[in-house]
Amino acid sequence: MRIAITGHRGLSPETSRLVDQAIRAELDQVAADHLVGISGLADGADQLFARAVLDAGGQLQVIVPAKRYREGLPTSSSSLASAVCR
Template sequence: MPVIAVTGHLDLSPATARSVRRALDEFLAPYPAAELTGASCLAPGADSLFAEAVLARGGRLLAVLPGPGHPGPSATAAERTCFARLLAAAERVLTLPATVLDPAAYVAANEQLLRLADLLVAVWDGGAGNGPGGTADMVAAARAAGLPVHVLWPSGAARTGH
């Protein structure tokens, strides 16, 4: 039973979030609920959309948190509510010990996701990214490790830049 991990952009426009969710539902459709396990950091954007799609299909969710302060002080009230709901639904939660949610904490979380995963789905526009711990960094690490990567970026998708 494969474990599918996710990486992706936080700053999806509302229309993009809807099209990404549809694309994730289509991507996950071939996996029977009993064989579906998703691994996510539950960050806003792609991570949360993926976790919701896994749970909607009846799959199991593994949460990998970069530190006990995740999702961080910049999360909105709506993002915190979504995070709490997904965290409560997770079958297993692995919280890493980072006391500061900096790039090193996200790199460590990505490394843990890659250790768990048989496949990585990347909600990614193909850009260079924002450095260590970001989406492009995670895709590069997965490819270097020989992990299959499925890039998902619907036609017309856009980021908000926030």
């Protein structure tokens, strides 16, 4: 199953926790060997989703909208993007 996400950036810690729980609850219903997540890896909900997909054993496809995209991400969010977008 391929699942894509677009979400909000700049989430508060409490909102991040709630969004993460909701995403993981939905992904728990999908068999990991059939899970493919699609994300732009923006900070916020996109990265919460990407981490949850990888934690669930799924595959991740990243859509990079610009060559210098990672440079525009906050430092706290760039580690996942750097690890995935080689």
